[in-house]
Amino acid sequence: MASMNEHSQPVAASTGQKRTYKPIFWSLFAAGGMIAALVIPVLVVIFSIWLPLHPEKAMGFYQSFGWVAQNKFFLLITAGVLFLMLWHCAHRFYYCLHDIKVSLGFRGKCVLYGVPVLAFLLTMILGW
Numbered sequence: 001m002a003s004m005n006e007h008s009q010p011v012a013a014s015t016g017q018k019r020t021y022k023p024i025f026w027s028l029f030a031a032g033g034m035i036a037a038l039v040i041p042v043l044v045v046i047f048s049i050w051l052p053l054h055p056e057k058a059m060g061f062y063q064s065f066g067w068v069a070q071n072k073f074f075l076l077i078t079a080g081v082l083f084l085m086l087w088h089c090a091h092r093f094y095y096c097l098h099d100i101k102v103s104l105g106f107r108g109k110c111v112l113y114g115v116p117v118l119a120f121l122l123t124m125i126l127g128w
Helices: 024-051 056-063 072-099 104-126
Strands: none
Touching: 024 056, 024 072, 056 072
C-alpha cells in the first residue's frame, strides 16, 4: 500500500506519479527467462542426449513416467512453465521490435501477449 501524506492521499497521487503494471509484466518476463535458462537445458540433455544413448534405460524411464503425465498438478506445472517461457519470448520480441522502432499498437500488444495466455488455456483444456 502506498504511504500517505498529511492530507490522507497516497504519496504517488500527490507527486503526480501514476501506478503502472510494469512490475507484474517484468516479473513474468524474468520468471520465464529463469525457467528457460535452467529447465530447458536439463530437459534437452535428458531427452535428446542421455535417453537415446541408453535405450535399455529409456523404456523403464518412460514406463515409470506414465503416472506423472496423468497427474493434474503436473499438467498445471507444465502449462505454467509453458506460459512463462512464451511470455518471456513475447516480451523479448516486443522490445526487439521497439528497439528497431516498429510500433505494434494496442491490438498488436494484445495479440502478442495473448498467445502465451491462449497456449496456457489450450494446454489446460486439452490436457484435462
